[in-house]
Amino acid sequence: MEWGTLGVAATGALFGIGATLITDVFRSRRERDQRWADAKRAAYARFLTALAQAHSRMTVAAARGEAGPARRQAIHDAFLSDPQYSDAKSVLREVALAAPDHVHQAAESVYEQLRAARDILAEDGMDFASPQYQQAIRPFFANLDALQRLMRDDLQPPAERRV
Incomplete structure (x- = not known):
């Protein structure tokens, strides 16, 4: 065998391995x-679900x-009694581990x-139409929507992010 053939074969092998x-x-x-x-998506979904369900359970109790x-x-x-997860605070800790700082904050x-809305709703004489409760719950829902958008943007590939 010639050296040239051996050199070409060795180069081809190195190129293939590389x-x-x-x-x-x-x-x-x-x-x-x-x-x-996938892990972040699961934590985000659990957190958003835990918040929404906590609010629903609170209103039923009220x-x-x-x-x-x-x-x-x-x-x-x-x-605090979430049947699927331990509670929203526990899932918030998962978000703290997985999310970038701006999403966690x-x-x-x-x-x-x-x-804060829970504490207002827990007061005697409060109902869903009271101005104090409405003043607390409206920003919650607005910021919940904004948080969902932040989470969705965080899950996008870097080239497609809006943030």
């Missing part, structure tokens, strides 16, 4: 990024018409707004 390695690195990175995006400490306890229990703000 191309395979590069392809495997890119595929591995793409799969890792997809798993991370509609029962209890008064005094029983009302306060029923609304607080409704806020927005999520924490929305959570605090729901807590």
